[in-house]
Amino acid sequence: MPYHRNGELPESVRSHLPAQAQDIYRSAFNNAWAQYGRPECHTSGTREQTAQKVAWAAVKRRFEKVGEQWHRKH
16 A cells, blocks of 8 residues: 555664665555556556565665665765
8 A cells, every 4th residue: 555654664664764765665565566456557566566576675775774774875
C-alpha cells in the first residue's frame, strides 16, 4: 500500500534511515506501487516486494551504509 507520510513506513525503514532517505524510499515505493500494479509487471514476488526492492535501490543510489549508519553519498 502507498505511504502518505514517513511515519507510516515500516519500522525497519524508519529506525534505520535518516529523514531524507525515508523521503526517497517513500517516493520510490509509491511510484513502483503505482507502476507495477498489474501482476504481469512483476515476475517474482508480490507487488509489495517489488515496490520494496525498487525503494531500497533508490535509497542505495544516494545513500550508503557505513557501519550501522546511513550517510548521503558525495
